[in-house]
Amino acid sequence: PKTSVEEAMEIMTELRFRHLPVITGNTLCGIVSIGDLVNYRIHQSEMEASALKEYIATG
Template structure:
């Protein structure tokens, strides 16, 4: 079973951030340009929240707020759930399900070293299932690699 740290080693450790004083429109531009669904909100490289597509939809669009005038700090999720690199992938999936979030910062020694998404974990789960199916098929057919 893979850990979150091993998944980060394969996918990369890029963490995209934005200031809480930035406008929501800037956050959306940044997410679109980077093809990500969330940005870590930080002040002097210290996380203070996370802003996601869901935050924009529920707290800006549905509230009929102007994204060009609304500050990220006004709509971000302040309670950020984090995991450590040693956290098992299945455990991270359980955290996402329980907390109803799609992105988890990965923290080591008090600093963010990466971010994983539900998409990263679904990709991991499908690869794990493919390997298991292949192994079982080879066993049934009497073929060993």
């Protein structure tokens, strides 16, 4: 949980991993896939675009 989305994407790209474990202490909590991270970034970009459109529309 300490690794950011950007860091995880960088690790996956550099090491050619498609999945990373999510670990708290010594316990496996889950697995995150590159698709999960890409979908998160797409959602973030859509939210930013929406906020900018709203700002422009209301001046």
